[in-house]
Amino acid sequence: MTGEPVLSVRDATRHYPSGDTVVKALDGVSLDVHAGELVAVIGPSGSGKSTLLLIAGLLEPPSSGEVRFRGARVSTPAVDLDRLRDFRRRNIGFVFQKANLIPFLTAGENVALAMEIDDVAPRAARRHAESLLTGLGLERRIGNLPARLSGGEQQRVAIARALANDPALLLADEPTAALDGRRGRQVIALFRSIADRRGAAVVVVTHDLRAADYFDRTIELIDGRIVDGRIGTTPASGEGGGRSLEPEMFRNETQHRRKSGATRSVQDRSWPGPVPCRSPDEDPIP
Amino acid sequence: MNLALADVRHGFLRFFLTMIGVGFLIMAATGMIGLYRGIVDDALLIVERIGADLWVVQGGRAGPFSESSAIASDVDRRCEGVPGVASVRRFVQISRQFSFEGRTLRAAVTGLDFPTDRGDWLTLTSGRRLVAGHFEAIADESVGLHLGARVRLARDDFTIVGTTRGMVDASGDGLLFVTVADASTIAQKRSGEEILLARAAAGRTAAAGPTGSSVQQDSKISAVLLTLAPGAEEARVRATVLAWGDVDVLSRSDQRTLLLDQRLWRLRLQILAFTGVLLVVMTIVISLIIYMLTMEKLHQIAMLKLIGARNSVIVAMILQQSFLIGAGALVLGFLMSHLVFPHFPRRVLIEPADFALLSTAVGVVCGFAGLLGISRALRVRAQEVLS
Ligand SMILES: Nc1ncnc2c1ncn2[C@@H]1O[C@H](COP(=O)(O)OP(=O)(O)O)[C@@H](O)[C@H]1O
Ligand SMILES: [Mg+2]
Numbered sequence: 001m002t003g004e005p006v007l008s009v010r011d012a013t014r015h016y017p018s019g020d021t022v023v024k025a026l027d028g029v030s031l032d033v034h035a036g037e038l039v040a041v042i043g044p045s046g047s048g049k050s051t052l053l054l055i056a057g058l059l060e061p062p063s064s065g066e067v068r069f070r071g072a073r074v075s076t077p078a079v080d081l082d083r084l085r086d087f088r089r090r091n092i093g094f095v096f097q098k099a100n101l102i103p104f105l106t107a108g109e110n111v112a113l114a115m116e117i118d119d120v121a122p123r124a125a126r127r128h129a130e131s132l133l134t135g136l137g138l139e140r141r142i143g144n145l146p147a148r149l150s151g152g153e154q155q156r157v158a159i160a161r162a163l164a165n166d167p168a169l170l171l172a173d174e175p176t177a178a179l180d181g182r183r184g185r186q187v188i189a190l191f192r193s194i195a196d197r198r199g200a201a202v203v204v205v206t207h208d209l210r211a212a213d214y215f216d217r218t219i220e221l222i223d224g225r226i227v228d229g230r231i232g233t234t235p236a237s238g239e240g241g242g243r244s245l246e247p248e249m250f251r252n253e254t255q256h257r258r259k260s261g262a263t264r265s266v267q268d269r270s271w272p273g274p275v276p277c278r279s280p281d282e283d284p285i286p
Numbered sequence: 287m288n289l290a291l292a293d294v295r296h297g298f299l300r301f302f303l304t305m306i307g308v309g310f311l312i313m314a315a316t317g318m319i320g321l322y323r324g325i326v327d328d329a330l331l332i333v334e335r336i337g338a339d340l341w342v343v344q345g346g347r348a349g350p351f352s353e354s355s356a357i358a359s360d361v362d363r364r365c366e367g368v369p370g371v372a373s374v375r376r377f378v379q380i381s382r383q384f385s386f387e388g389r390t391l392r393a394a395v396t397g398l399d400f401p402t403d404r405g406d407w408l409t410l411t412s413g414r415r416l417v418a419g420h421f422e423a424i425a426d427e428s429v430g431l432h433l434g435a436r437v438r439l440a441r442d443d444f445t446i447v448g449t450t451r452g453m454v455d456a457s458g459d460g461l462l463f464v465t466v467a468d469a470s471t472i473a474q475k476r477s478g479e480e481i482l483l484a485r486a487a488a489g490r491t492a493a494a495g496p497t498g499s500s501v502q503q504d505s506k507i508s509a510v511l512l513t514l515a516p517g518a519e520e521a522r523v524r525a526t527v528l529a530w531g532d533v534d535v536l537s538r539s540d541q542r543t544l545l546l547d548q549r550l551w552r553l554r555l556q557i558l559a560f561t562g563v564l565l566v567v568m569t570i571v572i573s574l575i576i577y578m579l580t581m582e583k584l585h586q587i588a589m590l591k592l593i594g595a596r597n598s599v600i601v602a603m604i605l606q607q608s609f610l611i612g613a614g615a616l617v618l619g620f621l622m623s624h625l626v627f628p629h630f631p632r633r634v635l636i637e638p639a640d641f642a643l644l645s646t647a648v649g650v651v652c653g654f655a656g657l658l659g660i661s662r663a664l665r666v667r668a669q670e671v672l673s
Contacts, residue, residue: 050672059592059669089594100589100671102289104296109287117595122287145296161593173672 004071005032006168006201007056012065013224014051025051027224028065033201035168038192038214041205043221049205050173052221056203057092057171058084070168089118093162093200095172099154101146107133107157108142114164125164132160136190152183159190163198170194172204176211185211289599290606293583304575305614311571312619312648315564317627319640322557324633329456329550332396333541337407338375338511339520341536342527349536350379350508351456352549357533362510368526370518375399377509378469381459386430386437393429393462394455395439397469405448405463413448419465424448426460440475442468456545458632466507473506565647572648573655576608580659584666592668600663605656612652616645 014026026048033039041049054060056067058075067075074087101110111129116122133142136156146154155175162170172191176184188204188211195202195216204215212218220227294301329351342365344355365374378397383390398405404415405424413433416422423444425431428451435446444464453461464472514520524535536544546554580587587600620641627634 054669085591085594085596087594088592092594094592096672100585102586102589104293105287105289109292113287113289114593116287117590117593117599 003034005034005068006070007031007033007203008068008071009052009056009062010066010068012052012055012062012067014048014055014060015063024224026055026062029221029224029226030065031056031203031219031226033169033203035201036195036199037216038195038202038204040212040215040218041203041221042207042209042218047221048224049221051224053171053173053203053205056169057094058088089114090165091168093165093167093170095155095158095162095170095175097174097177099146099151099158101154101157101161103146106143106145107138107149107153107160110146110157111160111164114161118165129160129164132163133157136160152179152186155179155183155187156190159187159194163194166198168200170200170202172202172206174205174207176206176208181208181210184208188214288606289603290610293603293607294610301611301614305611305618308568308572308575308611308615309618309622311564311568312615312644313622313626315561315568315644316619316623316636316641317630317634318557318561318564319644320623320627320634320636321632322554322561323635323637323640325456325458325550325553325557326546327635328454328458328633329545330542331453332379332455332461333538333545335407335453336377336511337513338377339514339538340512340523340527341377341538341541342510342512342533343508343536345532345534347534348544348548349534349541350377351541352544355508357507357510359507361507361533364530365510365512365527368512368523370515370523371512372515372518373402373513375403375511376466376507377511378466378473378507379455380469380473380506381455381457382439382462382472384437384439386435389430391430392459393425394459395469395472396461396463397466398463400465400467408448408450408453408463410448411451413446415448416463416465417447420468421445422447422464424450424463426450426453426462428452428454428458429460429462431462439464439468440472442471444468452633454633456549470506565651568648569651569654572608572612572651573658575611576604576652576655576659577662579607580604580663584663585671587663588666588668588670591666592671597664601660604659604663605653608652608656608659609649612648616648 009029009031012026012029013024016023016025029048029052031039031052041052043049051060055062055075058067058079058081061075061077061079061081064077066073069087069091074084075081101107102113105113108126108129111132112122112125115125115128120128130139130142133139133156136159138153138156138160141149141153141157146157149157155178159175162172170191175191176187179187185208188206188208191202191204192214194200333351341349342357342361343349344357347353347355349355362374362376365371376397376399380395381392382395383392385391398416400416400419404417406415408415408424410424411427413424416424421442421444423431423437423446425435425446425448427449431437431446431449433446433449436443437446438444450461455461512523514523520537524537527533527535590600623634623636627636
């Protein structure tokens with residue numbers, strides 16, 4: 001893959017004091033993820049997977065090392081993360097084990113909110129949210145409150161929300177843990193298509209190795225260290241012929257969005273279409 | 287979309303009940319302030335409406351509304367001779383309890399100096415003013431007498447020929463207007479027992495020596511009301527009357543001061559203190575409610591931070607919710623006040639300016655409560671979503 005990686009974690013450590021000792025949740029991890037890449041992070045419980053994601057997602061500062069975004073250093077041990085909120089909103093999407101939807105907003109509003117807080121006009125945000133949800137097979141759920149949705153549906157709404165601002169980087173922490181195997185696989189398939197169609201760099205922490213075939217590569221963490229990392233390798237998957245162009249368009253669009261004043265339009269952003277299926281027996285969107 | 291409104295819509299019943307709860311507090315505060323205003327207004331009512339520039343009262347006393355006042359029966363004629371005096375009216379007011387159709391009623395029997403004063407300064411809700419010198423009365427509706435009713439006072443039957451609304455004395459008893467002559471008769475009329483007691487007392491004092499009773503004790507006229515001729519100098523009239531030595535002169539503003547700062551000051555202070563307590567309670571309750579609402583939403587607030595919402599989004603949500611509750615409670619409190627207080631036995635006067643002030647206070651309280659919630663919300667870290 002040519003060009004700068006979207007995400008580049010350099011030699012990051014994270015120490016937590018625990019009584020008299022120090023827990024090394026992360027112990028010198030480096031990781032590059034390029035646009036269009038889908039990377040799995042696996043490892044036993046307590047190995048530092050979530051910590052890595054928090055540091056990559058600018059939610060925790062590293063104890064040492066740094067995080068670069070398209071080559072620019074954004075997070076260091078001294079960083080004030082609260083000031084990176086705008087950056088996070090525009091560039092990073094998060095998905096967690098729990099959907100964490102706002103309970104008093106409908107599915108559509110939950111997704112639109114992510115855009116409204118980024119100054120998209122309410123009507124445009126609403127329309128884009130609807131098209132995102134429709135693309136995820138939730139067109140009949142747009143007006144429902146989260147409490148009325150199944151776990152899988154909630155998770156898909158959360159994914160739509162994470163995609164709302166067209167982030168260059170999508171981070172998911174065990175997004176399938178609360179879903180059954182089939183739905184879990186569908187969600188991973190969804191991430192695959194997000195990487196392919198949108199050119200997003202996607203990092204997924206997962207236990208679920210049944211969906212391993214979707215990932216471009218897999219990183220294994222043990223005791224805060226990478227044991228099986230192939231940093232910077234080109235994705236093994238041969239998919240996505242036009243992928244190198246997509247991030248470029250995305251970047252230009254991002255640039256344009258930033259300049260176009262307080263209220264931006266989402267007319268130029270649309271869901272690329274139905275999610276492709278890996279095998280005919282698996283329909284990712286029921 | 288508006289997060290605060292969406293939350294209110296989602297949990298409408300809960301918000302509505304909260305608003306009703308706070309609304310009741312606002313209603314109580316409105317009632318307290320209104321009661322205060324009502325008492326002041328009632329106390330000043332007769333002083334303001336009767337249209338006297340000066341009150342000539344018993345010497346050394348603070349007028350008929352503060353203590354008992356009795357003046358010599360010739361004071362009115364003396365006053366007529368004072369230059370600059372345009373009109374002279376005698377004033378007498380006595381509280382009486384009497385039975386009517388099996389009920390015991392109370393009224394402040396007030397004398398009108400017929401025929402000079404037929405009650406032209408009264409606003410009648412029905413009937414007419416006094417036309418006969420005797421046995422006619424104008425009753426306030428609050429006394430409980432209807433037009434045409436016949437009521438026995440002293441040994442005479444009075445016919446209610448007119449009614450007024452809201453004319454009460456400082457203790458809230460409705461006014462019953464009769465002629466001064468009739469009022470004096472009613473005042474003089476004592477029960478058989480009173481007469482016996484008086485006789486016994488007279489016997490005792492007679493034995494002890496000469497009676498110390500003065501002319502004034504027999505007189506039932508408590509004051510004389512003067513209006514001044516245009517251009518007349520109040521100070522000169524006052525000096526002339528004071529020179530007699532047996533009376534004092536009070537202006538309208540003296541009466542106001544006496545009533546408010548002396549007769550009613552304890553009550554006023556008490557009501558104001560209660561209003562203060564209520565405002566403190568209201569502050570605490572609203573603050574707690576807003577704080578709890580914020581605490582409940584900490585998870586969502588952390589999520590908002592995680593997806594990159596600016597602090598302004600969070601601040602707006604909390605403040606808007608706080609002010610929504612305040613505004614809803616004000617509307618409900620206002621409505622409930624207007625529904626409930628007219629049925630209270632004493633006047634509760636809801637002045638727009640007072641309610642505006644109360645609204646401002648509620649606004650400040652809501653703002654303060656909001657800030658309390660905001661200070662907590664801004665301390666939440668985005669990663670708390672994950673815990
Ligand atoms: N906030 C924290 N304070 C103290 N220790 C922590 C904290 N977060 C994580 N840890 C520790 O760091 C290690 C890695 O945790 P985590 O990244 O959550 O692992 P994983 O997600 O792989 O299960 C664990 O031993 C955990 O106890
Ligand atoms: Mg974890």
